[in-house]
Amino acid sequence: MQILQILVDGFAISSLYALGALGFTLIFGVSGVLNLAHGGIMVVAALIGWYSAGELGLGTYLGTLIGILAGVITAFISYFCVVRPIQRSRAIPHEETEIFVLTGTLLLGIMIQDGMAYLFSDNPITMRPLIAGVTHIAGVRTPINEIMIAVICWAVIGLLWLLVNRTRIGKSLLAASMNPRGLTLLGFELSRIYLLVWTIYGVLAGLAGVLLASFLGVGTNNAGQLTASAFSIVVLGGLGSVSGSLIAAYVVGYLETITAYMVAPTLRPIPALILLIVVVYVRPQGLLGRR
């Protein structure tokens, strides 16, 4: 009985983790950026979505869309106001760009967190579920919203797979992750590809933020933890490897759910952290990463 409960609950949270981490690994794979404002983007999407759905009375669906839009805008801000200026700056030595991008996005994340806390207070909010009601899966009481979240996550992941593997623009995206210089030599505009990647990233992170708000609730104080969990999932799966991230999301999601149910809810994040340390020491490239 409890095992079934864990299976069902863990699946929903893992799907959300997968969606959240997917965008993070995508921009790392294509443009080599680790965006530490990631959690901030999710929080912005969640709060704006909640505000327009509830307080402005626009309804859950329109609110979700506005939330995703807010996520995309925030992603653009982090790219155009922080990441790109640092990458293009002449005053920053080339080998230190990575460190500066990390510090810069970290600062932006803090600004987002505090700015949002100022506008909306730091109380956690919960969005009304997309679909209300409860059903039973093999005898486990499950909110329909939870099933819905898993379905949406996998639909989006499927769409992304189609985009990357089956369309021309998606293939150029894949090529950019392998050899950006070669791509520019073939006459592709690299900046346009980066713009596309950051748009996709904004949509993914925004959607994950809104769905998280309707599932567990989101507060501005979660921003750092959301970044950390995306970061660790992505490292666990192998930096830049999409399928690795998906597997890692399920490993972390289930590990946390099992700990919460079987041991104690307070110890929830610990086994995943220990696993992360072991993996980084034994196999630094992650589960499916390239070296």
Place this chain on the structure above:
Amino acid sequence: MKKVFGSPVFWFAVVAILVLALLPLWVSGYILGILTVAYYYGVFSMAWDLLFGFAGEVNFGPTFLIGLGAYTAALMNNAGIGIPFCMIGGTFVALVGGLLLAVPALRLRGPYFGLITLVAVLLLQNAIVIFARFTGGEIGMTVADVLSIDTNVNYWYALGFMVVCGVILFGLSRSALGLILQASGQDSIEAQALGFNVVKHKLAAFCISAIFSGLTGTMLVFYMGATSVDTIIDISIGVQIIIAAVLGGRRTILGGAIGAIFLIVATEFLRPLGQLNTFVVSGVALLVILFFPDGMLGYLLRKGERG
């Protein structure tokens, strides 16, 4: 030696320290309290810069080392041991913890090293909450002894401590160790080809950083008379230390102290803004990174070289 005494930077530093040392004659205890904390943060930032600016390793977890030192000292003190031994004990545990963390982690490069240090902070934070029976958990714990109950004395302790640490760290950064670290941070393959043991030097830098962070952590505990996760270990504290070092100027050591004092005083000045003060301070730090990536001291030094 002649070069040191002849340089304007040296005399500027001497005058600045003298003015700071005489501050208790003019300003209120409230301001002194803020500056006392700022000086301890200055040492954290300087110790962090040795690792980042010189060895090129981003340590996201300076508070792991600080927390180990602080909590060890607090636990020892509550067991009835005197302050000096608590400080030695805390520093020692921070060093051992740093070694356990660094020996395997330094084999990793770039983001992986940063991640491991970040995870170390999260684990320490969780461990303190789990063993709440001994550590006071999220509420924190008080210590039996304090350095002094006099604001002025505490202020001078902190200033003196920062100056001594600054001199030692600055000297180290200008020594052979500092040069080799800088070389291995910029091109570790070439440094290795020149016959330097890069890992050994980076390990030494990490140990020095751990010793100073741990020792300062114990000082901070005996100044505040209490320790808690939110004031010592939380990731936001680590971020402040990092911002201060980058703001003051990386690869300058002394910039860390300047950055920390600026950051803490600015946060205090902006307190009327309420919740927005962290927002503004991070914004300013971001602008500095974007437009003056060398930081305040780095910018001045570079300008001096040109002019």
